[in-house]
Amino acid sequence: MTNYLDFExxxxxxxxxxxxxxxxxxxxxxxxxxxxxxxxxxxxxxxxKDLYRNLTPWRKCQVARHPERPHCRDYIEALFSEFTPLAGDRNFADDHAVMGGLARLDDKPVMVIGHEKGNDTKSRIARNFGMARPEGYRKAIRLMDMADRFGLPVVTLVDTPGAYPGKGAEERGQSEAIARATQKCLSIGVPLVSVIIGEGGSGGAVAFASANRVAMLEHSVYSVISPEGCASILWKDAEKMREAAEALRLTAQDLVKLGVADRIIDEPLGGAHRDREATIQSVGKTVTAMLSELEAKTPKKLIKDRRDKFLKMGDKGLAS
Incomplete structure (x- = not known):
């Protein structure tokens, strides 16, 4: 049975x-x-067709959060073979909001890492709704280090409301872990490609998406803060989330113009949840294409291009 959004x-x-x-x-x-x-x-x-012809930014947020959208595990199971999950940060614990491991994409070895939200009440609680703790980012750092050591491309799948803001996470160095994960993204000498498959929330998303190539699904969003959080800060009223979504320029279309994202992956009419298989295959083709663009580049060139990309970010949108 289809879960309908408010505007549907x-x-x-x-x-x-x-x-x-x-x-x-x-x-x-x-x-x-x-x-x-x-x-x-x-x-x-x-x-x-009429509903999805010109979705507002807030409605795109709703579509990006749809519970039936394909999640990280769905993409890994459908696109990657011989997936071997790797667990733990070798310091504190294993964070189930972040999954990752060795796999093959089109028979080529890669490291795949992503946020997993879960698909029912039990798994969502176990996965903390995709909100990673410090150990999740430290696990990602460990896996990126391993990929760099063995010359494996890294694929990240981003879908998180943001990093977990709980007391324990702050005590264990949440901001430091996010910063070091972002730094690791920028410093590894292997191709790094990222896809925003749902929500790209705050530093929790940047820590996985500081990549050579960033693609976004058509109705995904990527922002420094959620519209509700932004509205609470600016207007002291979370109900102004629609105005906040407009101001944040968080849609894939806006972010390609700004140079934050590199390409948009089309979704089936009505969103990814209406044809999960087609969406997953489109993401797979895009990931393969992005990796092909990078495979001939040397480690030094990959690092330089990645750093230059982020230093120039926003230039495309200054005139608008």
């Missing part, structure tokens, strides 16, 4: 009526409802 309620009513008609027909062999149900299907398809 009119669509839910139409698709629900079509399904009701077909359910009635299944109970009665003499009932022919396809003409009426087909008309409702066409109306729903037109409405879906």
């Amino acid at each position: 309620k009119p669509l839910a009513e139409i698709e629900g009526k079509a399904e009701e008609l077909r359910a009635m027909a299944r109970q009665s062999e003499d009932m022919d409802v396809e003409p009426e149900a087909g008309a409702l299907d066409r109306k729903a398809a037109d409405m879906l």
